[in-house]
Amino acid sequence: MTDLDRGIADLEGLPRKNGELVFEAPWQGRAFGMAAVLCNDRGLDWEAFRRALIERIARQPDAPYYASWLEALERVLLERDVLTSEEIDRRQAEYRTMERQGVF
Secondary structure, X not given: OOHHHHHHHHOOOOOEEOOEEOOOOHXXXXXXXXXXXXXXXOOOOHHHHHHXXXXXXXXXXXXXXXXXXXXXXXXXXXXXXXXXXXXXXXXXXXXXXXXXXXXX
């Protein structure tokens, strides 16, 4: 088991059914996958992401879980200078219009 696998297994609040992750919509699975790939394959710090997610949920506990997930991911990407806010906005628009299908 990798550090990322352990981190995901230990992360409280992930929607699960019979131990398996559950996503209510395809975008939620994509958001989860983007964070996992960025942390596992691209060197983004999983612990920094986890802390950002916990802080986001603490600030707005009633927000949908994966909305918090995306906001935490965006925050870490911005803080680590992986993407600019303009790049994030552009990529969000590309996903909404189905111009972009992959992680990057």
